Amino acid sequence: MTRIQRLTAACRTAALLGCSLLLTLPAVAQEIQPNFPVELDKKLAALASDVNEVTMNKTMLKFASQFLDGKDKNDAQAQRLIQNLNAIYVRSYEFSAPGQYTPEDLKTIRHQFLGPDWNPMVKVRSKKGEGDTDVYVKMVGNEVKGMFVLDAEPKELDMVYISGSIRPEDLKELSGNFGVPNLNLQKSATKEAK
Secondary structure (H helix, E strand, C coil), X not given: CCHHHHHHHHHHHHHHHHHHHHHHHHHHHHHCCCCCCCCCHHHHHHHCCEEEEEEEEHHHHHHHHCCCCCCCHHHHHHHHHHCCEEEEEXXXXXXXXXXXXXXXXXXXXXXXXXCCCEEEEEEECCCCCXXXXXXXXXXXXXXXXXXXXXXXXXXXXXXXXXXXXXXXXXHHHHCCCCCCCCCCHHHHHHHHHC
């Protein structure tokens, strides 16, 4: 085999290998789960008097769902919902005094959910400083593939990021389960309507 023939064979092998890698990339990319997308995690945790963190990937969700009672209507509904989820991330920070996080911190968090797939669904702002609520939905095609809830009160900051297929109305079924705090989104939506 001449040098040119070896070089041609090597190029052909590299091209075939490259093509096969490109074909497998979408499948590999779907398996990789994003980290909790909040850049301020460490800063907020250092300032908070109490920190609660829940991180559950698909394997952990499946494991945790075994402890739900399938005969109970609410537990059965929660089990059904988590089958379509990739992960749940919850961060809850309690502060000893108001002002421990800044409006700029909230802006940084919200900015992470401004993109082609993410859409703001609920935006509640309190002029009295009682608290703000944001709900962002990740739309891929016509399906919801993720949801982020930010609830900011003077002495508490709660964030819930759900990766996977979920309907906004299903959030109430997850509230109180898997570390997701009780979210009263209906109350927030009513505030926004007023």
